[in-house]
Amino acid sequence: MKLERQTKVINRLGLHARASAKLVKSAGRYTSSILIGTDSETVDGKSIMGLMMLAATQGTTMTITIEGEDAENAMHDIVGLFENRFDEHE
Template sequence: MERLTIAVHVPLGFHARPVSRWVSLAQTFQSHITVTFRDKTVDGKSALGLMALAVPGGAELEVCASGPDEQEALAALAGLASRSFSA
């Protein structure tokens, strides 16, 4: 299992558009992905779960991936976040 802390550099937080982009990317990987914010952990491939976290801008998420492509998954998701969730 690999872990990574990712900052949400989007002023409005982890709202519908960044969550949609995140989920689309996360679903391309075989690994199981989870996201933790304020002691609440959700499936990193679930838009509803991620939206329920209500992550504000500037917050940090702990992302875990477990599976055959875990390192690639975390690198890709970190890259997306570093681009402020732009495609």
């Protein structure tokens, strides 16, 4: 199964080191291929360096593409991180 969804970075600090680490930890629980990108670049969602290189700030629209057997669960968890501001209470 292949899923694609867009979401926005809503936490104040953007996709910084701690948020990227949470995203990689969540993505690593799934066997599906996970790609996350902006308008200009797409990276492996299981790579902390790739995610940090996106330099996604608050308000950036992210495209999440997940392909594999557990794509639905992975998409639910990853979009949830964005929607919950990576559990950052600002």
